[in-house]
Amino acid sequence: MLPWYQNIPFACIFLCMISGIMMPLFKSGKAAFHLTLCVSLINAILAGVLLYFTAKESIRFVYVMGHFPAPWGNEIAAGKLEALLALMFSSVMALSLLGGKSSIHDDILEPKQPLYFLMLNLLHASMLALTYTNDLFTGYVFIEINTLASCAIVMARDTAKTIAATIRYLVVSLLGSGLFLIGLVLLYCITGHLLMPNLQEKVLSLVSTGKYMEPLTIVAGLMTAGISVKAALFPFHAWLPFAHGGATTTSSSVLSGLVLKAYIVLLIKLFFSVFSIELVSALHVNDILFVFGIIGMIYASIKAIREEHIKRMLAYSSVAQIGYIFMGLGLGTKVAVIAAIYQIIVHAVTKPLLFASASRLSEVQGHEKSLYRLRGSARTAPLAGIAFTLGGLSMIGIPLLGGFMSKFLLAESAVLLASPRQWAALLSLALSSVLNALYYIPAIIAIWSPSDFMLKYQEEGKQKKNITYSVSAFSFMVLVVLTGCASTPVSEIISSGLSLLGGASL
């Protein structure tokens, strides 16, 4: 008999799918919104329970789907790390829904709203499935579901501009999943397995014989490239600012905060459960990630400085933050990967806060999007102003906030390395922090300084109350501060969870 909590991972995925399928039955967006919110909250609570049990017993269990034994059947595996990430996905999903509620109402036609929530539910299900799956082909299928659902929520605004942005996004995503699929097929041909534990066993035994090193390098390279394309690593980021900057608030929050991370989570599982981090370093796959991660950090920040449109600025900042994560992966040590996962969590709570706040600020100032016309909006909506300021400061890396802690952990893991990489990582961390400050500080000053635009909209703007936004902004702010102050327990969970992922040494 299974302990009851081992049913949670499957139950969470299934719950999202069921509620997603039910969405078209609703006539109004309101009921659909409430059901989606409920499902996200229930999933967050369930993930929390799962985290409690897996952390208490320090285990990683395998849940056999359909009762077919190991080499043939499909499996879900969950441990501390997966539970923590699922908790992040579900809770940030719920808070992003709250934060973007009014924009959904403004941006999407009423009869289409249930369909929008259908896509959000599928997206949620696929992100959880990518976190929990123990089977690479299932991983591929959910990558595609994730792609389609995220394209659909970009185009939900239904203007020609967002459709063009969606096409760009779709094309790049398809290139990425094509690369991933051919890598997966090659790996299957070499090893004859699809489940991660069996794959790892075969891969490591192949490596010990020294045969098939070139095919393995190609496989690792193709799969990593495929996932990096989808996660908007530097040279493949061009679609992101348009897709994330043009979508409705909830979409931008979820896309920037979570969807990019879901792919990276799969990449981390690939590195630890299929290959091993030592093997990845030996094949030099992570060197590429390191170089492009660093270029991305610098380049995207420079683009963000020149950007006037507030949401596109935040989107470029996401590209830079993704660069941090890939730099952590590229350092190729376990400590650095822990820092990268910490950065995933920090960015997942900070970026939705910034997107929701930016949208609230533009809501009170006549739906303007350019920073110039948003001057003074924080005075009309002080909570949004405080939230934006806090989020911006966290991105720059001010102590006591989440962003500082993740940069600190990354720098710490870089110091432990004894190679030229150490200096490259530290220098680029310092430089990109300065660059972050160069666009977040002016933006923060702009929203607080009075202007004519502010006076014009002040009366009207003060009338617009938005309680759901306040709840979400407040919770996000608490999370940002928590990730900054209480990093030790979280990074301990990440560290022991990562050890449970597998990866017997070479």
Add this chain to the structure above:
Amino acid sequence: MSDFLQSVIAYRFEIGAVILFGIGFINLLLQKNLIKKIISFNVMDSSIFLFLASQGFIEGRIAPIITGANDASLYINPIPTGLVLTGIVVSVSVSAFFLALVQRLYKKYGTVNFDEIIMLAKKEAE
């Protein structure tokens, strides 16, 4: 030379699949015409399916439909075929979604050239 030819013939499916993958990939990336983009996406995915199906095929064996003899050595490997089926479902749904998007843009701008669409959209914004 004959060695080379022999290995080309022995690996004809793999070689063909890789060439098709390249063609599909490059065209999906660079093609301006959106309909051609969709076609090249299908070429790319089909090449992967060809590769996969050829890997599961074993000369002289039959499809794994059990009629009487329950002997695994009679049949080809069924797993790649199953994967191909799943992959086809995925690529069909992606194509449908892509076509729907292109149709929307065509209704609005009357062209399927992506560059022209971007230019028209920019003009509209001004």
